[in-house]
Amino acid sequence: MTRRTPVWRTGDFDPEAGREAVALVEERVRRGLPPKSVVSVTGLMLRPQERRAAELGIYAARRPMFTRVEADGVRWADGSFEPADAIVWATGFRPSVAHLRLLRLRGDAGGIQLEAPRDPHTFTTATRDRRIHFVGYGPSASTIGATRAGRVAALAVRDQLSVGP
Known part of the structure; x- marks a missing residue:
């Protein structure tokens, strides 16, 4: 579950990519906007374990955030429930x-x-x-x-x- 769909970075995060990320943050600040999270401008690195999860279709099953934590699980706004130990x-x-x-x-x-x-x-x-x-x-x-x-x-x-x- 995530608040928004993850954006995976498939390329290397080299010095040029770092400069581009800083430039995006600087542009928002220059315009008087609050900076976004680091991940929103860099993306999430797709390491080998995430690549395998993507190949297995795990990320396709992503759900939006639940709205309530209950004693034995979580509940969404539509009433659906998922039991959870942790x-x-x-x-x-x-x-x-x-x-x-x-x-x-x-x-x-x-x-x-x-x-x-x-x-x-x-x-x-x-x-x-x-x-x-x-x-x-x-x-x-x-x-x-x-x-x-x-x-x-x-x-x-x-x-x-x-x-x-």
Whole structure:
């Protein structure tokens, strides 16, 4: 599920492509428009694992974002439902977490407090609901940080699912 259809980059991301991406961002700012996300101007690199998924037709089954998170899954505006044991929500560099407000994850200071489930330097687990893991949010909002946080969160979710609620 994605908010919009992914745009895959099939060519190399060389210095010229980098300059073109910067130029697109500069043009928006010059016109007084807010900059778009990095991925909207660079595209997503189609690495070997994504190429294989594309060959298998996995991306053709893309669905729009669900509108509700329920106790045992997610529901769309049309009423359809999909059971879910885990949700991986990739927020990008501008976190989009308003849909989680009913979970009351924000603390008195207004933020979502996180703790480190496995690695003392990688904070992904919401302290108010340890079933919720954030990757690319707060201290992991960088390519390197999100990679490490993704691994830590995936292992923590695996551990949670093997033990049960």
